[in-house]
Amino acid sequence: MNKIQEFNELHFSEDLLFLGNAWDLFSALTLEKAGFKAIGTTSWGIANSLGYKDGELIDFDRHLGIIKTIAENVKIPVSADIEAGYSEDTETIIDNVLRTADVGVAGINIEDSLKKSNGLREISHHCNLLEKIRTALDQNGYKDFYINARTDTYFQRQNPLMETIERAKAYVESGASGIFVPGLKGDGEIKEITTNISAPLNILSLPGLTSCNKLKELGVGRFSFGNxxxxxxxxxxxxxxxxxxxxxxxxxxxxxxx
Known part of the structure; x- marks a missing residue:
């Protein structure tokens, strides 16, 4: 079984996937040594470790170099946080995704937030991007590569629940493997989303939202602590x-x- 297959299976095991978030090789090795079954890089943590704020302010090559160092030196699967793809140009984003896959990671996080302006990508635009990413991955030998589609509705909308479900369903239909909704906190809304989407839901740790066991009961498939x-x-x-x-x-x- 390769790392991509292993990472996919971790999302469908009896246990919720508790993902350890690393920002450099030392933190990644420490998480692996402790027994975490998979690692997700944190763009926020990587940026801070280099003296930057989060938000694609680092040169992509530099960011990718850190991801590569982690992926090459741990035995467990790694998922790379590449924010919104480090571009607003579709072809450049696809190229960045393929370059990220090439360094040996098993998946990515990619978000629908705009970086150079406020707001979210239009649903149709983001779905088109996800479809093209999935096709490019399949055509380049990365079948089942894990695309964790992050939506920032809970950071940018007043009443985000229904739009979150709409976006989540559309993203899964467009090739996303899972859905990541940072900022989502209420038990009722978590349950509503998990029962309405046919893919694992990734929740981000927040004060008051910390228990893997509780989230598993709500149907959550993956839990991470980000930065x-x-x-x-x-x-x-x-x-x-x-x-x-x-x-x-x-x-x-x-x-x-x-």
Whole structure:
């Protein structure tokens, strides 16, 4: 079984797929060592680790290089977060997806948010993009490559439920393997979406939305924590560095030694 097949099967096992989010090789290896069955890269975490904000501000080649390093050095499947595809040109996005597949990942996250302007891609436009991505993947030897279609309705709409279901259904019909709805939180709305789409639903961890077991009961197929872990690590580093300079004493670096 190759990594793509393995990653697909993880979405349909008895257990919810708890995805560990990495931003560099060290974090990826740590997640693998801990026992996570798959890794998703976090574009936010990668951007922050390089001194940038999220939002396709890094050169794509540089971003892809980090994804490649992770994919080549862990044994578990990796899904790459490529935001909205790093372009507004369809052919360029397709090329970026194929280049991402070429570095050895088993899937991607691709979102419907616009980067150079506010709002979401029109449903028909995004469906056309997903269809072309799926066709290109199939034609280049990447059958069943996992396309996790992210919709940002819960970040950009006042009453997003019905549009989320509409987009989710259309995206699955256009070749998406799964649907990712960050910002979705209420149990009732989660249940409504899982019962109305024929593909695994990926939920993003939020304060108050943290239990894999509870989400499994609601029909969720995949759960990820996005940039929450990297944010914690970076905040811890910032705090420690500040303490070092404030106290001019390195004893705090040895507090946990016995």
């Amino acid at each position: 929450a872990l990297s944010d914690n690590i970076f905040a811890y580093l910032d705090k420690k560095v500040g303490q070092l300079l404030r106290y001019k004493d390195t004893s705090l670096l040895y507090e946990n030694e016995h």
